[in-house]
Amino acid sequence: MKKPTINDVAFQSGVSKRTVSRVINGASNVSKATRERIQQVIDELGFSPDKQARGLAASRSYLIGLVYDNPDALYIDQVQRGVLEICAKQHYELVVHPCSYTSDDFIEKCIQFVSRSNIDGLIILPPVSESKELAAALREKEIKYVRMASVDLDDHANIVVSDDRAALSDLAKYLVSLGHKDIAVISGPKRYYSSIERLEGFCTTLSQLNVDVPPHRIVEGANSYESGIECARELLIQTPRPQVIFANNDEMAAGVLKVAHEMGIPVPQELSVVGFDDNLLASRIIPSLTTVRRPVTSMASLAAHKIISMLKGKKAEVEENYLVKPHLIIRESTKKS
Amino acid sequence: MKKPTINDVAFQSGVSKRTVSRVINGASNVSKATRERIQQVIDELGFSPDKQARGLAASRSYLIGLVYDNPDALYIDQVQRGVLEICAKQHYELVVHPCSYTSDDFIEKCIQFVSRSNIDGLIILPPVSESKELAAALREKEIKYVRMASVDLDDHANIVVSDDRAALSDLAKYLVSLGHKDIAVISGPKRYYSSIERLEGFCTTLSQLNVDVPPHRIVEGANSYESGIECARELLIQTPRPQVIFANNDEMAAGVLKVAHEMGIPVPQELSVVGFDDNLLASRIIPSLTTVRRPVTSMASLAAHKIISMLKGKKAEVEENYLVKPHLIIRESTKKS
DNA sequence: TTGTATGCGTTATCAC
């Protein structure tokens, strides 16, 4: 009742294990007859090659690592599902590795993680994915990786980018089409490329439409609910009040709604609010939130597809396909001026 | 510049690799002198044993699997962090495996998952953890597992239980202390033990306090936001209206708030609302939600601790410790009658 | 097209 091995298959089909190995790995130089015979025995026995032995012999583990540092939990879940859908088909498994992006030794820790478990390749989520240093270290160690990011900051083979700039441009057009002229922004931390991309994509298009966002209408948040509250207070005590606040994520937008509620400012009647992410909150909160949704799951599938292709040496195949565009979700928190 | 192996260590320290192996695995029969010498070489070389080779030889993978079916994403994230904290210390890795609890072959898939990757042990989350069939199958295959659940339905070595019944009893006392006498419930699906536990824990204590919950005040939801909306409508058109609605999770409680808002019923002035989970929503929504919080991360750590202890053969050590108690989080959505 | 022999890095069985 033990797990059948390649030897069992070889014995049952009356060939050498070398030939069985060829069938397992889809080598071409096996006669159709023997291939079919062996395949049948494999099916009968329910044989599947042992990952560890296989890995040891070929120095691969069939393990893909997922590196992240505390983005919104929903984001991670969507990513995992996207990645796993592809992994399952290709007989890879997913090993998760949260890390502390801000700590000094996080790069070292990631490398250790890879070498400890012989991880074949890495998928890296934002904001960790923005680290040049990590990418450089991985390259040096010849560790394959794919980054998920909001900016095109690597070879197209090694990255999946969501075009936040374009999405924010769309948002700007939408808000102007509603008649708004006085627009404020709670940006993300400026040390993140993603924050800059969104801010610039937004403001650039606005100014093309002759809407200016003066400096006092732009405050920098920390992407947390609490910082959303702080920044909202800062903006909403200004006279005149802005007509619109765009926050870099839904968490902060929720903070804006909270403050507006406290100050008795009706949303969207006197203030329109927009977030980014379309997380769980966005549709549940009252009023529900107009926001921007990235196609996270399909981005993750794409990333998995790319990394596995790289592992199989089909690099060229996936080089072109790397860009996805988020889209606007219009709900109750925005209204004509 | 290659990764050092046990042979390198053996050569450098002038002993056989068998002895090095003894040191690595903390065997007792090595003289203190040689042990220290070898340890020093290990440190110098930065040697760490290869998981694959180790696994192949000892038939262990140092991989722990996490099985779940789509609970709230935040829950999964908390679990992963709790588990990984322990895993990291013990040099285990975590492999995630979402599955479809309702599909016929999910048990088979789980078993395959374990055998494909030589997973050493499984941590199973609710609601999958409530499956007797899965547990039975794992036992038969002698696969180690720990279930996380709301009901004590296995050997204490194999389970971590949150005492939802006790927590709901506390909630009942709290609501009665506020002076409420007309209380309604949106339960979870009755096919889940957890739903039953919460419902019974709640109603039993209420009736001990002379508060009765008549059948028409109890409706069965599906734990989703949408079903929360439906059930809330059903309850809130009744005359007289209930003073309190307890929903089996925060998602459904959010649905209740939505309906109350639509119907112009002020919360908590005319209706108190309580959820369960303390998910992200609970603190962000307006009014913020009184709810029950399970110590998910520490439950997960405990589960990881238990499974690793089992793998190391220290079963007895962790048998007693299995029960944790959720506690009430009082926020804005409840008020004296 | 198929088979033989060797190695991957560890643990485990013995004997010394």
Place this chain on the structure above:
DNA sequence: GTGATAACGCATACAA
């Protein structure tokens, strides 16, 4: 206490 040597299950250079 310590050390040869054989597994573990597979992949792969090299033959045939």
